[in-house]
Amino acid sequence: MKAALRALITFAGLLLAWAFLVRWAELPHYILPGPERVAARLWSDRALLADHALMTLAEVVLGLLLGTLCGVLAALALMASTAARRWLLPLLLVSQAVPVFAIAPLLVLWLGYGMASKVAMATLIIFFPVTAAFYDGLRRTDPGWLDLARTMGASPWTLLRHIRGPAALPALGAGLRVAAAVAPIGAVVGEWVGASSGLGYLMLHATARVQTDLTFAALFLLALLAVALWLLVDLLLRRALPWLPDSHGFEG
Amino acid sequence: MPPGADPHSPPSPAIQIRQASLELGGRLLFDGLELHVPAGRFCCLLGPSGVGKTTLLRLVAGLAAPQGRTSINADDGQPLAGRIAWMGQQDLLLPWASVLDNVMIGIRLRGGRPDSAVQARALHLLQQVGLEDRASDRPAALSGGMRQRVALARTLFEDRPIVLMDEPFSALDALTRLRLGGLAAQLLAGRTVLMVTHDPMEALRLGHQVLVLTGLPASLSAPIIPPDDPPRPPDLPELLHLQGRLLAELAREVGP
Numbered sequence: 355m356k357a358a359l360r361a362l363i364t365f366a367g368l369l370l371a372w373a374f375l376v377r378w379a380e381l382p383h384y385i386l387p388g389p390e391r392v393a394a395r396l397w398s399d400r401a402l403l404a405d406h407a408l409m410t411l412a413e414v415v416l417g418l419l420l421g422t423l424c425g426v427l428a429a430l431a432l433m434a435s436t437a438a439r440r441w442l443l444p445l446l447l448v449s450q451a452v453p454v455f456a457i458a459p460l461l462v463l464w465l466g467y468g469m470a471s472k473v474a475m476a477t478l479i480i481f482f483p484v485t486a487a488f489y490d491g492l493r494r495t496d497p498g499w500l501d502l503a504r505t506m507g508a509s510p511w512t513l514l515r516h517i518r519g520p521a522a523l524p525a526l527g528a529g530l531r532v533a534a535a536v537a538p539i540g541a542v543v544g545e546w547v548g549a550s551s552g553l554g555y556l557m558l559h560a561t562a563r564v565q566t567d568l569t570f571a572a573l574f575l576l577a578l579l580a581v582a583l584w585l586l587v588d589l590l591l592r593r594a595l596p597w598l599p600d601s602h603g604f605e606g
Numbered sequence: 607m608p609p610g611a612d613p614h615s616p617p618s619p620a621i622q623i624r625q626a627s628l629e630l631g632g633r634l635l636f637d638g639l640e641l642h643v644p645a646g647r648f649c650c651l652l653g654p655s656g657v658g659k660t661t662l663l664r665l666v667a668g669l670a671a672p673q674g675r676t677s678i679n680a681d682d683g684q685p686l687a688g689r690i691a692w693m694g695q696q697d698l699l700l701p702w703a704s705v706l707d708n709v710m711i712g713i714r715l716r717g718g719r720p721d722s723a724v725q726a727r728a729l730h731l732l733q734q735v736g737l738e739d740r741a742s743d744r745p746a747a748l749s750g751g752m753r754q755r756v757a758l759a760r761t762l763f764e765d766r767p768i769v770l771m772d773e774p775f776s777a778l779d780a781l782t783r784l785r786l787g788g789l790a791a792q793l794l795a796g797r798t799v800l801m802v803t804h805d806p807m808e809a810l811r812l813g814h815q816v817l818v819l820t821g822l823p824a825s826l827s828a829p830i831i832p833p834d835d836p837p838r839p840p841d842l843p844e845l846l847h848l849q850g851r852l853l854a855e856l857a858r859e860v861g862p
Contacts, residue, residue, distance in 0.1 A: 496698070498694050498695075498696050498698045499700070501664075501667075501692065501694065502692055502694065502698050503715050504668070505667055505669070505690055505692035506692075506712040506715045506716065506764065507688060507715065507716050508716070509715075509717060511717075512714065512716070512717050513715065516715055517700065517715075520700070520702050521700075523702075595702075597701045597702040597746065598701075
């Protein structure tokens with residue numbers, strides 16, 4: 355509760371500074387609208403904003419699920435087979451040299467202006483951190499546990515199921531937190547390149563029509579969405595891994 | 607009959623190590639080493655650190671690949687694999703599993719599911735180490751001594767004729783170590799036990815025989831056989847005398 359209060363105070367302070375800056379520098383509202391203007395816009399265009407926000411949220415959540423699934427499967431494949439490590443790992447590393455933003459136009463070309471290209475963007479952005487984190491976790495099993503399991507006659511599958519897998523979950527959790535933070539980037543970049551809905555699309559159009567207050571309203575919602583998503587993932591991870599010594603969230 | 611053992615389990619065999627040689631990082635740790643662990647006895651292996659005690663134990667456990675002409679056999683002609691329970695320096699409890707599930711992890715690792723009879727056996731073992739009321743706790747809620755007691759229950763749950771222990775109590779304080787050592791000696795009675803330790807008093811209290819591994823390449827002393835059956839009281843005058851002798855021997859080996 356105290357953390358929430360601190361966050362609220364910080365937020366109020368930022369709003370005050372913003373309002374003061376706008377008054378003091380006498381900026382025109384199409385360059386930097388004051389917070390009260392943005393708040394008014396948030397309220398008057400709430401239906402429009404909600405529609406677009408829901409679209410972006412759907413893209414981000416789908417991308418997150420798909421990226422996590424692919425990442426987990428890739429990490430398991432890397433762990434299970436030497437061939438996968440030899441052939442897939444270099445490919446994965448090199449693929450990270452290609453900026454995902456640069457292939458956004460291609461994705462839109464191939465998958466269309468709809469949701470699919472944005473989900474693909476988010477998936478691509480998330481895939482690597484999840485794979486890397488989980489694979490790393492799987493490899494770093496305490497050698498003592500491996501010795502013990504060997505003397506107990508464990509098979510590779512039971513070892514994964516009862517020791518390697520659970521032991522790697524905290525690392526996977528770290529990867530998922532990163533993924534939750536970067537997933538909105540993928541979706542918004544996709545919307546900028548070509549879309550007919552979503553907060554990124556709305557921002558682009560509002561800016562072009564000098565409705566800067568609408569841009570800010572969309573940006574505010576986007577930030578809210580990203581924070582909410584991160585908090586949700588953090589909460590789920592804490593629930594799923596109660597045995598882990600408490601990792602610091604905002605309480606730190 | 608060891609406590610917690612299946613009444614039909616076969617008698618514990620002796621272990622015979624012959625011509626053991628091992629090179630590690632260009633250093634010949636031992637060469638032509640002969641070690642006999644008598645059947646159903648508690649045997650302690652003592653020596654300065656770095657002499658290869660743990661490696662020797664890992665060889666017996668099948669955790670390290672034997673080199674040269676090394677041969678490690680049970681005297682009943684059956685293979686050693688699958689008849690060994692291992693207890694390491696750390697308790698190696700799984701932090702996500704309850705104490706009871708930790709004791710029964712061997713069943714799950716062999717692809718089985720613990721039924722109610724198996725659970726009852728695990729609970730009985732927890733009772734023997736005095737932790738039956740902590741069965742549903744997670745290991746993090748336990749003290750170091752309790753955790754090592756759970757590890758002991760897990761070792762007993764495996765119900766193997768041969769038990770290998772690598773400094774199992776070294777991380778504990780002296781008093782806890784004393785109590786836990788006695789408990790282990792009592793619960794493991796009748797099994798063939800090889801325990802590595804660096805504590806002469808512990809070795810003398812718990813072992814039917816004590817072997818000292820020293821030198822480079824290492825060689826074994828003649829077995830020291832303390833009086834009476836283990837666990838022995840720590841204030842036995844003979845033990846104090848032997849401890850002094852062992853410490854002197856080990857200290858001479860290490861040098862000033």
